[in-house]
Amino acid sequence: MCLNKVLMLDLKKNKSAEVWPRGRVRLVNSCLGYLVAYPKMSHTDTGPTRSLTTPPPPIHRHALGSAKFIIFLCFGLFCPLRGTISQRTGGARALPHALRAPITPSPPPPAAPLAPLPLLRFSPPPRSGRRRRRRPAGCPRRWAAPALYSGRARRRPAGAHKMAAASTQGPRAPKLAQLLERDPYLAPFEQDFQRRYALFYNRLKSIEENEGGLDKFSKSYKTFGVNQFVDGGVYCKEWAPGAEAVFLTGDFNGWNPFSHPYKKIEYGKWELFIPPGQDGYSPVPHGSKLKVVIRAQNGELLYRISPWARYVVRDQDKVNYDWVHWNPPQSYIRKHRSPERLKSLRIYESHVGIASPEGKIASYKNFTYNVLPRIKDLGYNCVQLMAIMEHAYYASFGYQVTSFFAASSRYGTPDDLKEMIDVAHSMGITVLLDVVHSHASKNSEDGLNKFDGTDSCFFHSGPKGTHQLWDSRLFDYSNWEVLRFLLSNLRMWIEDYGFDGFRFDGVTSMLYHHHGIGTGFSGDYNEYFGLHVDEDALCYLMLANHMVNFLHPECITIAEDVSGMPALCRPVAEGGGGFDYRLAMAIPDKWIQIIKELKDEDWNMGNIVYTLTNRRYEEKCIAYAESHDQALVGDKTLAFRLMDAEMYTNMSVLSPLTPVIDRGIQLHKMIRLITHALGGDSYLNFMGNEFGHPEWLDFPRKGNNESYHYARRQFNLTDDHLLRYRFLNAFDRDMNKSEERFGWLASPPAFVSEKHESNKVIAFERAGLVFIFNFHPYQSYTDYRVGVEIPGNSRLYSTSGPA
Numbered sequence: 001m002c003l004n005k006v007l008m009l010d011l012k013k014n015k016s017a018e019v020w021p022r023g024r025v026r027l028v029n030s031c032l033g034y035l036v037a038y039p040k041m042s043h044t045d046t047g048p049t050r051s052l053t054t055p056p057p058p059i060h061r062h063a064l065g066s067a068k069f070i071i072f073l074c075f076g077l078f079c080p081l082r083g084t085i086s087q088r089t090g091g092a093r094a095l096p097h098a099l100r101a102p103i104t105p106s107p108p109p110p111a112a113p114l115a116p117l118p119l120l121r122f123s124p125p126p127r128s129g130r131r132r133r134r135r136p137a138g139c140p141r142r143w144a145a146p147a148l149y150s151g152r153a154r155r156r157p158a159g160a161h162k163m164a165a166a167s168t169q170g171p172r173a174p175k176l177a178q179l180l181e182r183d184p185y186l187a188p189f190e191q192d193f194q195r196r197y198a199l200f201y202n203r204l205k206s207i208e209e210n211e212g213g214l215d216k217f218s219k220s221y222k223t224f225g226v227n228q229f230v231d232g233g234v235y236c237k238e239w240a241p242g243a244e245a246v247f248l249t250g251d252f253n254g255w256n257p258f259s260h261p262y263k264k265i266e267y268g269k270w271e272l273f274i275p276p277g278q279d280g281y282s283p284v285p286h287g288s289k290l291k292v293v294i295r296a297q298n299g300e301l302l303y304r305i306s307p308w309a310r311y312v313v314r315d316q317d318k319v320n321y322d323w324v325h326w327n328p329p330q331s332y333i334r335k336h337r338s339p340e341r342l343k344s345l346r347i348y349e350s351h352v353g354i355a356s357p358e359g360k361i362a363s364y365k366n367f368t369y370n371v372l373p374r375i376k377d378l379g380y381n382c383v384q385l386m387a388i389m390e391h392a393y394y395a396s397f398g399y400q401v402t403s404f405f406a407a408s409s410r411y412g413t414p415d416d417l418k419e420m421i422d423v424a425h426s427m428g429i430t431v432l433l434d435v436v437h438s439h440a441s442k443n444s445e446d447g448l449n450k451f452d453g454t455d456s457c458f459f460h461s462g463p464k465g466t467h468q469l470w471d472s473r474l475f476d477y478s479n480w481e482v483l484r485f486l487l488s489n490l491r492m493w494i495e496d497y498g499f500d501g502f503r504f505d506g507v508t509s510m511l512y513h514h515h516g517i518g519t520g521f522s523g524d525y526n527e528y529f530g531l532h533v534d535e536d537a538l539c540y541l542m543l544a545n546h547m548v549n550f551l552h553p554e555c556i557t558i559a560e561d562v563s564g565m566p567a568l569c570r571p572v573a574e575g576g577g578g579f580d581y582r583l584a585m586a587i588p589d590k591w592i593q594i595i596k597e598l599k600d601e602d603w604n605m606g607n608i609v610y611t612l613t614n615r616r617y618e619e620k621c622i623a624y625a626e627s628h629d630q631a632l633v634g635d636k637t638l639a640f641r642l643m644d645a646e647m648y649t650n651m652s653v654l655s656p657l658t659p660v661i662d663r664g665i666q667l668h669k670m671i672r673l674i675t676h677a678l679g680g681d682s683y684l685n686f687m688g689n690e691f692g693h694p695e696w697l698d699f700p701r702k703g704n705n706e707s708y709h710y711a712r713r714q715f716n717l718t719d720d721h722l723l724r725y726r727f728l729n730a731f732d733r734d735m736n737k738s739e740e741r742f743g744w745l746a747s748p749p750a751f752v753s754e755k756h757e758s759n760k761v762i763a764f765e766r767a768g769l770v771f772i773f774n775f776h777p778y779q780s781y782t783d784y785r786v787g788v789e790i791p792g793n794s795r796l797y798s799t800s801g802p803a
Contacts, residue, residue, distance in 0.1 A: 173197035173575035179567055182617065185525060186566060192529040193567070193575035199535060200542045200572065203483075214487075214547050221405060221488040225308030226290065228327045232276030234284050238306060239481045241268025242454035243294045248272055250290035250325075252283055257293045257301065268481075286327045296453025305403065305446050307458070307485065312390055312402075312446065313409045321392060321402065321446040332415040336425040338500050339381075341554045344745030345581070345682035346736050347432070348380040349627055351387055352411045353394070354697065355687065357716045359708035361394075364416035368423050371687075374715065375429065378690065378729075379736025382430040384503055386628065388417070389436060392443055395699035397628065399505060400472060401436045402447035404489050407497070414497075421498045430500045432556065433493050437486050437544075438506030439472040449473050458482055467509065469517060477510075477536040486540065487547055494552055501548070501556030504579075508562045510537040521563045528565050538577065545578025556580050558622060569619035584621040584680050586611055591625055591671055595641050600663075600777035605755040605762050612678045613749065623679025625672050628686045631697040639668055639692030639728075647694045651724045663777075665724065668692055669731050670773055676735055677771050678750050678764060683739075688713040690732035691725045742767050753787050765789060 172194055180187050204214065211217040224237045226248075240246055246262040253259045262270035274283045284290070290309075294302040305312060311326035355371045356362035375383055387398025390406040398408075407417045421431050440458070441447045451457045458481075459465040459473040467474055475482050493499045509515040513534050521527055541559075548555050559568055559579040570576030590611040594603060615621045626638050640647065642664030650661045672690075676683045694717075698710035718729040739745055750766035760776035763786045770788055774781065788794075 171198060171201045173573060175571065175573040176575045179570060179574040179576065183566070189525060189529045196535055196538060196542070197572070197575045199539045200546075203539060203543065204546070207483075211484075214543075215551065217484060218487040218491040218547055218551070220484050221308060221492040224488075225306045225310070225405070226284065226325060228282055228284075232280050232282050234274040234282060236262065236272040236274070238262065238270050238292060238308075239268055239485075240270060240294055240452035240457065242297060242452035242457060243270070244297055244299075245295040246270040246272075247293040247295075248274075248290065249293055250284070250323075251288035252285065252290075282327070284325050284327075286325060286329070288325050290323045290325055294452055298453070300453065302450075302453055303445065304451055307403075307448055307451060308405050309403050310405055311409060311414060312406045314392070320443075321390070326414060328415065332418040332422075334418065334422050334425075334498055336422050338425055338498065338554060339428050339430050341556070342381055342430055344739065344743060345382045345430070345556070345622065345684075346380045346739065346745070347382045347384050347622065347682065347684040348375045348378070349384045349386065349684055349686040350375075351397070351628070351687065352385065352408075353387065354711050354713055356712055357714045359712055361410050361708075362712075364412040364420045367411075368416075368420040371715075372420070372424055372427060372429065376427045378733050379740055380685070381428065381740075382432060383424060384432040384434060384684070386434045388433055392441065392446055395701045396441075397632070397699070398434065399436055399470075400441040400443075402441045402443050404440075404448075404485075405492055418497055425498065430556070431498070432501045432503055432558070433499045434505055435490065435493070435502040436505045437475070437489070437540075438504075438510045439467050439470055439474055442466075442471060442473055458485065467515060469515075470509075474509075474515075475537075477534070477540040483540060483543065487544060490544055490548060491551070494548070494555060500554065501558070501580075503558040503560065504541070504544075505560050507541070507559045507568075510534065510541065511561065511563065511565055516563065523564060525566065528563070541577050541579075542572050546572050549578065558583065560585070562586075564616070566616065567619070569616075581620045581622050581682060583684070584615060584623045586614070587623055587675060587679050588626050588630055591638065591675075592630065592641070595638070595667075600775075603760060603775055605757055605760060605775065608674075609678070609752055609755050609762060609764075612675065613752065615680065620682065621680035622682040622684050623675050624684035624686075625675045626686060626689055627684060628697070631686055631689065631693070636696065637689055637693065638671060639664065639689070640694065640696070642667055643692075647692075651694075653722055653724060661724070665692075665728065668728060670775065672732065673735055674762065674771070674773055676739065677744055677766060677769075678752075680745075682745055685732070688715070691718050691729035693717075742769055744769060751789070770794070 176190070176193055176197070179193070180190060186193075207214055207217050223235070224239070226234060226236045229235060236248055238246060246264075247257055248260045248262070249255050249257045260272060260274065262272040264270050277283050290306075291303045292306050294304055296302055305321065305323040309323045311324045312321040313324055314321045350367070350371070352364060352367045353361045355367050372383075388407055389398065389401045390403035390408045391398050391400050392402045393400050394410065407414050411417070424431050440449070442449050444450045448458050449455075455461050455465060456476070458475060458479070460476045465474050465476070466472070475486070477483070490502065493502075511534060512519070513532050545557050548557055557579050558581045559577065560583050561568060562585045565577070567574065567576035569579045569582050572578040590608070594608070598604075612623070629635065631637050643651075643661055646658060646660045646664075649655070650658050672685075693713060696710060698704055698707075700706040700708050700711060704710070717723055717725040720726070744750075744767035747767035750764040750771075752762070752764040754761055754763040756762075759779070759781070760774060761781075761784070762771075762773045762775070764771050765788065770786065772784070772786060
């Protein structure tokens with residue numbers, strides 16, 4: 001047994017504190033006093049150790065400043081001091097200063113040992129006091145009483161599509177003990193985790209008993225809507241529980257609204273089969289327009305687009321979208337397999353429509369042949385696509401979805417999107433979909449709202465079904481058919497288009513009945529448990545992650561949650577939400593607050609480090625300095641906040657390098673690198689922000705005279721060698737290539753060795769690298785000494801470059 005013990009002595013207060021060992025190298029003459037490094041002792045060492053009052057032996061420079069590490073140096077704006085190298089020339093030196101070793105607090109006392117939990121069973125818990133009733137002979141299996149129902153076996157009453165709430169006496173999460181052992185402060189909420197898991201288990205069991213399993217249940221997108229049969233016939237199916245009658249009309253029948261009525265079947269479903277024509281061809285040809293005609297309970301005829309429609313378009317002279325039957329004779333066939341699951345994600349958040357320097361709506365083809373090569377060259381291994389699900393209002397950024405199963409037609413055809421994803425896979429790029437299952441557009445004629453004439457078809461009725469801020473409809477996640485619709489939607493995007501996972505938008509709104517409106521989250525665990533939590537929505541997320549992980553284990557799911565819900569990114573078996581990653585949404589807010597409110601001299605190094613490292617243990621986070629939220633009109637990107645109006649006049653290499661541009665370029669680099677290396681387990685960047693895209697992002701609307709001037713990305717700025725944008729673009733490329741080489745995102749969290757407030761220096765170790773950042777506005781250093789874990793020789797890998 002070996003022991004490395006480091007004691008810190010505060011000579012001013014004559015106190016010592018034990019520090020957890022981090023290697024044998026420690027600095028002397030710290031801000032608080034002396035650091036005494038004891039030599040390595042084995043269990044046979046019995047001699048006395050050096051007195052704390054004895055000065056430590058001299059530590060040579062080569063023993064402190066050398067190690068088998070690659071050292072990153074990143075410096076801000078400096079004054080040209082004697083013996084220093086300015087950042088403008090691409091290098092920097094450091095002056096020696098003390099390093100205060102961090103004091104690791106004692107871990108919390110372990111909780112009392114929990115009894116072992118049973119493994120997940122696929123049989124319902126035994127009922128007490130009565131015998132299990134057998135399904136009557138000849139009765140269809142879907143009519144058998146599901147496990148969560150009590151009493152005699154019976155059919156679910158027509159129109160009753162609510163899933164019964166689970167009892168805390170249900171099955172236990174098989175690995176919950178591991179979660180509570182990892183975080184003892186969650187122990188008081190064990191019953192909450194058990195109840196959530198029981199709700200998930202019973203709904204999964206109910207799906208198995210009534211629908212033949214989650215696999216069949218999530219394949220409903222192949223039977224609902226209008227589907228082409230091999231023999232030429234067309235099978236149509238809809239769910240409209242509030243309708244009196246349902247018809248199909250369109251080009252195929254001369255828009256006769258009553259010639260093709262649906263037949264009502266169980267649980268509010270309607271079906272229609274149209275046989276093939278005399279020539280054996282489909283009676284509904286490819287490209288023909290269709291409508292579902294609903295006779296509401298008040299007798300009104302409503303012309304609707306099927307919720308399961310695969311392709312909708314809007315003519316230039318119309319306001320609403322039209323449903324177009326998409327069944328091409330030869331659909332696109334994928335040629336490349338999806339990449340293997342990535343250990344570290346470097347995500348390029350993208351919007352297809354603005355991915356062009358021209359003032360117009362760009363296409364899937366443009367993104368395939370012009371943008372994907374740029375993404376690959378920059379070193380990103382994942383692209384996250386926004387605004388793919390069809391949305392009638394372009395300026396909504398894709399977050400007011402009207403047709404959940406349709407790829408947006410404003411960029412091209414479904415086959416164009418399939419080709420784009422396939423080409424990305426050929427480059428080794430993973431493709432994620434920004435999926436919006438937290439709410440839906442209020443449009444009725446070309447959306448889901450009031451599909452059957454009632455306000456409670458897919459959504460909660462009354463005020464509960466409307467989001468106050470977003471002015472959109474909220475799904476009823478306890479509804480059986482809503483679960484079918486949303487789970488099938490996820491599976492369709494994976495299997496038909498080839499997406500490799502999802503970024504779930506608006507998860508905070510889903511998790512709580514208050515939807516996060518007017519609520520601040522302080523981190524108190526009581527904020528995440530109780531009656532204000534929407535456990536039906538949480539159960540849906542658990543089902544969605546379970547389905548994706550079970551059917552497609554290579555897929556990735558990301559939660560956009562600002563509340564910090566505990567265990568959201570832990571496996572369902574532990575009682576968690578099942579997500580792989582969550583977005584570290586506090587980081588961009590912190591950078592904006594610092595730049596907006598503080599002078600450079602007032603930047604707090606400890607606060608920066610705290611924000612970048614404040615994440616739950618073993619729940620992976622995606623760090624980012626800015627995303628599309630900061631690029632939208634009304635806000636500013638980091639580059640625009642740092643350089644503002646001078647970006648229009650002084651970004652040319654032919655003009656003098658002004659202090660504002662010099663400071664802005666260097667801080668832009670430093671903020672992105674420290675976020676990349678310290679902030680999480682993956683990294684995200686919104687398209688264009690890597691090179692400091694000027695101005696803001698504003699979609700065409702009445703307020704800007706329907707202009708596309710700001711709804712574009714000027715990639716041409718990086719191709720001009722006379723503009724300084726290319727330096728930021730090159731830095732971003734080098735940063736991603738370095739991570740690809742050293743893999744710090746997939747490494748354990750960093751060890752921060754210095755947060756020096758007066759020197760404005762941050763130093764930390766991760767993945768065998770030492771990162772050193774000097775945020776001082778005018779002070780440079782030479783021969784700056786930092787402690788490292790392993791002694792040896794080091795090599796400088798500087799990320800600095802020309803301005």
